[in-house]
Amino acid sequence: MRRSRLHPLLALQCLLVALLLLPSPGLAQTFNPQAYKGTTIRVIQNKGTVGLAVEALLPEFEKLTGIKVQYETYPEDQYRQKVLLELGAGSGGLDAFYTFAAQEGLKFWRSGWYEPLDPFLKNPRLADPAFDLADLSQVALQGNVYDGKLTSLPIQQNTSMLYYRKDVFDRLKVKVPQTFAELEEVAKKLHNVEDGGQKLAGITMRGKKAAATSIWAPFLFGMGGTWLAKDGKPAVASPEAIQAYELYGRLLRNSGPPGSVTYHWYECVAQFAQGKAAMYIDVNPRFFFFEDPGKSQVVGKVGYAMFPSGPAGRRPTMEVASMGISTKSKKKEAAFLFIQWTASKEVVAKMLLRGIPAARVSAWKDPRFLAEMKHKDWIESSMKSMEIANPQYNPPVMAVSEVRDALGEAIVSSILGENVKAAADKANAEMAKIMEKTEGK
Numbered sequence: 248m249r250r251s252r253l254h255p256l257l258a259l260q261c262l263l264v265a266l267l268l269l270p271s272p273g274l275a276q277t278f279n280p281q282a283y284k285g286t287t288i289r290v291i292q293n294k295g296t297v298g299l300a301v302e303a304l305l306p307e308f309e310k311l312t313g314i315k316v317q318y319e320t321y322p323e324d325q326y327r328q329k330v331l332l333e334l335g336a337g338s339g340g341l342d343a344f345y346t347f348a349a350q351e352g353l354k355f356w357r358s359g360w361y362e363p364l365d366p367f368l369k370n371p372r373l374a375d376p377a378f379d380l381a382d383l384s385q386v387a388l389q390g391n392v393y394d395g396k397l398t399s400l401p402i403q404q405n406t407s408m409l410y411y412r413k414d415v416f417d418r419l420k421v422k423v424p425q426t427f428a429e430l431e432e433v434a435k436k437l438h439n440v441e442d443g444g445q446k447l448a449g450i451t452m453r454g455k456k457a458a459a460t461s462i463w464a465p466f467l468f469g470m471g472g473t474w475l476a477k478d479g480k481p482a483v484a485s486p487e488a489i490q491a492y493e494l495y496g497r498l499l500r501n502s503g504p505p506g507s508v509t510y511h512w513y514e515c516v517a518q519f520a521q522g523k524a525a526m527y528i529d530v531n532p533r534f535f536f537f538e539d540p541g542k543s544q545v546v547g548k549v550g551y552a553m554f555p556s557g558p559a560g561r562r563p564t565m566e567v568a569s570m571g572i573s574t575k576s577k578k579k580e581a582a583f584l585f586i587q588w589t590a591s592k593e594v595v596a597k598m599l600l601r602g603i604p605a606a607r608v609s610a611w612k613d614p615r616f617l618a619e620m621k622h623k624d625w626i627e628s629s630m631k632s633m634e635i636a637n638p639q640y641n642p643p644v645m646a647v648s649e650v651r652d653a654l655g656e657a658i659v660s661s662i663l664g665e666n667v668k669a670a671a672d673k674a675n676a677e678m679a680k681i682m683e684k685t686e687g688k
Contacts (some may be wrong), residue, residue, distance in 0.1 A: 277371040283581040284313025288342040290358035336359040339575040349641040350433035361398035362572040367583040387606045390638030399571035400590035401606035402629045405530035406632040407563035413550035427557045432503035438523040439527035450504030451515045451524040456655030458511045461640045466491040469557025475641040484675035496661025551625040565636035645685040653677035
């Protein structure tokens with residue numbers, strides 16, 4: 248069954264209405280966090296900021312529920328391989344897992360690996376009355392709904408952001424770019440400008456093949472393009488897509504650092520943190536690198552702005568990180584208590600204090616967070632972006648990695664100044680071939 252995206256917000260609203268029309272007094276009387284005391288569940292997590300934050304808070308969950316968590320974390324590539332092997336084997340040894348819906352969601356759903364969460368959220372014995380589903384980011388929830396079923400609970404939502412050197416902008420009386428045209432103009436103007444005894448790159452962004460595609464995506468949407476046409480076929484060689492390739496390529500070819508085609512986000516962060524670039528576009532959690540005196544030479548010198556507008560408007564993207572339950576788990580109820588806890592108001596608020604953009608509205612308004620966060624422009628830009636962001640930062644296909652590789656080749660061709668249309672046509676044809684093989688389209 249194909250996943251419908253025709254009216255995602257309407258479908259999500261219907262889902263929320265069904266879940267919220269429950270008698271709260273009954274929930275309050277029957278919810279029992281200790282219902283599965285003595286149970287041990289196994290969880291696999293990415294060894295990133297979320298994974299480490301959850302690990303640090305595990306004693307709180309175990310004390311609250313009496314459930315023991317066998318918690319395993321792995322570096323990202325190893326983690327993805329591990330989850331695929333475990334879910335594919337269907338042994339039942341895995342209970343809950345970390346997931347990016349836009350990366351693997353469609354494959355996992357069609358493979359039957361996500362346990363739908365709707366029954367758990369309707370169960371008064373399992374659903375915490377304080378959970379407040381409506382407080383979760385509606386865009387993040389939308390990205391986790393397949394065929395009308397909620398497959399995972401969002402914890403983190405990263406959105407597109409423009410980082411800029413406000414000291415350099417102030418000194419040279421440059422305004423923060425609000426459009427694609429202004430972005431290119433400012434990047435050219437600030438490229439090779441002297442600052443602190445070194446020449447700045449006008450802008451830095453990912454240029455390394457597949458890694459660049461998720462940062463290229465908001466350029467695609469801003470130009471009015473889409474991953475797929477209305478007939479479900481690839482649209483990554485459309486006139487709008489070609490405009491997006493060309494702009495992305497020009498920015499890095501004319502105003503980026505040498506060797507941009509080798510840059511993943513790690514290299515971009517290092518360059519910007521060392522004061523070697525005037526602007527940087529990526530997702531908003533990078534903020535915490537730049538304001539850490541132990542890692543950054545630009546502390547207090549960085550401004551935070553929304554991703555610029557293209558001809559089709561301002562179209563930032565969102566990366567949603569969530570927790571799901573394996574359909575083969577033999578301890579699904581206990582696993583649900585765990586993922587519900589990871590997405591709870593208290594836990595998500597604590598994660599935001601650790602630098603993890605929260606998938607809850609209340610966390611961004613938490614007095615503790617507002618008291619500690621000095622950079623109001625980061626909060627404002629993040630919140631405004633998350634309200635309008637598109638959760639499909641990756642193509643909505645089964646074989647995401649393979650398609651990203653094909654698109655990455657076209658992005659690299661543009662950065663190198665090669666024939667963009669030929670590269671786009673090749674990527675489109677390759678994407679069609681991959682989809683035919685994996686999805687029968």
